[in-house]
Amino acid sequence: MTDSNASPHGGISLEDAAYHTGHDFPGGVPALAQRMAMSPNTLQHKLDPRNTTHKLSLREAQEMQAITQDFRVLHAMAASNGFIALSLGHTASGTTISEVLAMVKEFGDVLTAVNAALEDGKVSLNEMRECERQSAELFAAVNSMLRTVRSLMPRQPA
Template sequence: MNVTDAAYDTVHQHAGGSEALAPRMGMSAAVLRGKVNPHNDRNLLSLQEADALMGKTGDFRILHALCAEHGFIAQRTEAPASGNLIGALLAAAAAKGDLAELIAEAMADGRISPNESDAIARACALVMAALVQVSQHAEAAAERGGV
């Protein structure tokens, strides 16, 4: 997933969408939608606004997209606030299964369309994030001296 798509998805998949998020960002919903519109080449989301957007939504796909575009993976350094290792492992397995299903469906006609490629990239990002959660839960369990 590229950064532009990540910003668009962050806004449009947030509960209440741009209408709920824009006032918290100090702008109108129309301006926010314009800033994350992939077909707009003016009045783009600034770095400070992207940072604020991630902070207000708790959705870090913009950060992950930036990292992926430059060959990196971002990993949170603090232990997860809730959940456990087995739950995280099951969530990662489910995300991996969703990715496999998506790839199988995309390949059914013998070609991968740009939309299918974007969907696969998004699903890969979800798998990576889920696997990072497994690692974080393992590290937290080790620090606690148990599971």
């Protein structure tokens, strides 16, 4: 796929995100289509960014992400509007210390990505995307730690 449909805020386009989500699923589009109770040919057409007659609906995009656990479409949609999407998780998990360590690791990954991007004095679109991806992972680690800390607060009487 190309950068021609890239989000105005950087990041992968919605069309490319959907294409890669389907094609990167184990077994590819045919396996995903089966899980979605859809013809593989139809899903293939819906995921083709050049196809003008078949379009992936919002519900299908949501179902595809739920099945694949690949949220590039969500992140592309958020990025195209100048936002980032962070997982809230379902339950607080882990210990605060392990989550702080995870946060420090993610911060190191952000610094590594920024350093690599700045090495030659020019930042490519892919380098910027990597910085954004690593930053989103740091934000998710911070949210996870805060969720755990919040879960340890005493409940306030109603």
